[in-house]
Amino acid sequence: MTLKLVVFDVDGTLVDSQGDIVASMQIAFDGVGLPLPDRAAVLSIVGLSLPQAMARLVPGASDAKIDALVTGYKDGYFERRKVSGHAPLYPGITDLLTALGKYDNLLLGIATGKSRRGLDALLEGLNLPVRFVTTQVSDDHPSKPHPAMLHAALRESGVDAADSVMIGDTSYDMDMAQSAGMKSIAVGWGYHDDAALSGANTLVHDAEALQQAIYQQLGDLG
Known part of the structure; x- marks a missing residue:
């Protein structure tokens, strides 16, 4: 698998x-x-x-x-x-992560401009229903859109770029994914407008659509 x-x-x-x-x-x-x-x-x-x-x-x-x-x-x-307290999750994110966590061959990771201290505090407060196998932060890498975070995530997870997808809300995320040879899905509920996200393979506007886009981008799961 x-x-x-x-x-x-x-x-x-x-x-x-x-x-x-x-x-x-x-x-x-x-x-x-x-x-x-x-x-x-x-x-x-x-x-x-x-x-x-x-x-x-x-x-x-x-x-x-x-x-x-x-x-x-x-x-x-x-x-x-x-x-x-911590910032709130967007609607549908908990259900999305729960659904993705059911697949044995699907690994989850994070690539963020946050510091390690900031990310660890957030994840502890959110108590999410999944484990992220790789978490890349700004302390350890050049800023997005440099692909170093994604290169590290691929190394740590042992997954090929062709079998991976980056999810983000900014042009920096899309450019980073492209430089790393990964697919990308942009979410329209974040901080860059749709026009700035034209570099994404797919643009979605709710968590349910994001879940379907992930399945479409990655193909057979489980």
């Missing part, structure tokens, strides 16, 4: 974290005395690693300023999580 792999992005794909992201950005920018860019600009960088995200939001900023923004964001996000 051929092993298959589904790799999920997190923010904007599995969980709706935009409230936490915008609030934490506000804390970070207040901390360095800069005005926060508008909401659309903030959400457009979700998926990038934090240094790259901050550099895009503040072009020409010094390394010290970028470092201060990154630290302020991380501290703000951590404190917000302690007060308000």
Whole structure:
């Protein structure tokens, strides 16, 4: 039986974290005395690693300023999580993961711009019904859309790129998948609009459609 792999992005794909992201950005920018860019600009960088995200939001900023923004964001996000708990899953995600977890030859993974601390805290709080065999985070790799996260996920799972699919909500996810030789499915409920997701093999707008798209992309399961 051929092993298959589904790799999920997190923010904007599995969980709706935009409230936490915008609030934490506000804390970070207040901390360095800069005005926060508008909401659309903030959400457009979700998926990038934090240094790259901050550099895009503040072009020409010094390394010290970028470092201060990154630290302020991380501290703000951590404190917000302690007060308000983890970000909620999008509708249908729990049922989707439960359905996928029933196949012995289907492995699940994560590739996210989150830190290891952030991802581990989120997964602990969500108590999801499946185990992710590979979890790739920004601490260990270049920022998306560099394919290093997916290359590592493929190595760790022992699955060929041709038998794998990346699920995400941003153009960075789609470009990363293409560079890694993987199929891609874009979800339309996240932080990039449909036009930005044209590089995906398939675009879906609800969890049920995502489940069917995964089956179509990966072929025979179980």
